[in-house]
Amino acid sequence: MTRDDEFRQTFKIKGRDFSHAGGVSTEIKEILQEIGIPTQLIRRVAIASYEAEMNVVMYAQQGKLILSINPETIQIEVEDKGQGIKDIELAMQEGYSTATEEMREMGFGAGMGLPNIKKNSHVFLITSTPGVGTYLKMIFYLDHEKAS
Amino acid sequence: MTLKKIVRHLSLTMVSGASLLTKEVKTGYASDLLSDVIAHAQPDSLWVTLQTHVNIIAVAKLKDLAGIVIVNGRQPDEETKQKAQAEKIPLFLSKETAFQVSGKLYQLLNEGK
Ligand SMILES: Nc1ncnc2c1ncn2[C@@H]1O[C@H](COP(=O)(O)OP(=O)(O)OP(=O)(O)O)[C@@H](O)[C@H]1O
Ligand SMILES: [Mg+2]
Numbered sequence: 001m002t003r004d005d006e007f008r009q010t011f012k013i014k015g016r017d018f019s020h021a022g023g024v025s026t027e028i029k030e031i032l033q034e035i036g037i038p039t040q041l042i043r044r045v046a047i048a049s050y051e052a053e054m055n056v057v058m059y060a061q062q063g064k065l066i067l068s069i070n071p072e073t074i075q076i077e078v079e080d081k082g083q084g085i086k087d088i089e090l091a092m093q094e095g096y097s098t099a100t101e102e103m104r105e106m107g108f109g110a111g112m113g114l115p116n117i118k119k120n121s122h123v124f125l126i127t128s129t130p131g132v133g134t135y136l137k138m139i140f141y142l143d144h145e146k147a148s
Numbered sequence: 149m150t151l152k153k154i155v156r157h158l159s160l161t162m163v164s165g166a167s168l169l170t171k172e173v174k175t176g177y178a179s180d181l182l183s184d185v186i187a188h189a190q191p192d193s194l195w196v197t198l199q200t201h202v203n204i205i206a207v208a209k210l211k212d213l214a215g216i217v218i219v220n221g222r223q224p225d226e227e228t229k230q231k232a233q234a235e236k237i238p239l240f241l242s243k244e245t246a247f248q249v250s251g252k253l254y255q256l257l258n259e260g261k
Pocket of ligand 1: 051055056058059060080082083084085091092096097098099107108109110111112113114115134183
């Protein structure tokens with residue numbers, strides 16, 4: 001559902017495209033800076049969106065990120081078509097990673113992405129169907145009171 | 149402390165950022181894990197790493213880092229050099245290890261205080 005006072009933008013993410021990886025998160029950061037979101041909150045959103053974007057690049061064929069901003073919240077949804085996650089609880093553990101040797105050589109595969117998305121968002125939701133894809137939703141409250 | 153002073157003291161080779169040498173470096177961060185840098189590096193840090201792939205430029209940009217030093221005499225990929233220039237991310241090379249570069253940088257930044 002779209003509200004009158006809501007800004008919405010969809011970004012495409014290409015699987016395996018390591019050269020342009022991180023580009024969507026940089027664009028989001030620039031949008032948030034332009035509309036004057038507090039720096040501390042931008043940092044949290046940037047960490048979470050980068051990790052979600054990278055997971056699509058690493059583990060999916062393709063995906064999209066939907067950014068929605070209204071006066072109360074920033075919401076990011078990331079949906080991909082890919083291998084999906086069999087055991088979400090395991091994937092959420094810090095240090096768990098199925099990254100390939102090639103990805104590790106590039107500095108990925110610390111198993112920190114999902115835990116850091118959870119840490120930096122105020123609300124975090126993840127669902128996945130193995131062989132089909134993964135859906136992530138993160139919400140960030142602009143009002144700091146609700147955040148704690 | 150400015151990048152310029154650090155480049156001189158640490159004898160770094162410059163790949164990109166000639167026009168950005170007046171940039172202030174507040175602190176440093178040494179890591180080869182991108183998720184770790186994304187989670188923990190402070191803005192205006194000089195990042196010490198042996199990673200050479202183009203992804204380091206996106207990380208530096210997203211985190212507002214002051215620049216990147218690639219250690220151990222490693223050479224960045226051509227794509228990395230080009231993107232560093234296009235995105236205006238100062239990129240430097242050192243023949244020394246991450247330990248040596250970080251140690252010198254730590255000392256230099258603390259002397260400057
Ligand atoms: N979108 C996704 N599709 C399929 N599997 C995923 C997805 N996101 C995460 N996973 C699985 O969950 C694991 C843990 O993800 P997480 O982001 O925490 O760490 P990582 O990507 O392996 O390493 P890092 O993020 O530190 O570079 C991954 O190794 C992968 O097996
Ligand atoms: Mg990850």
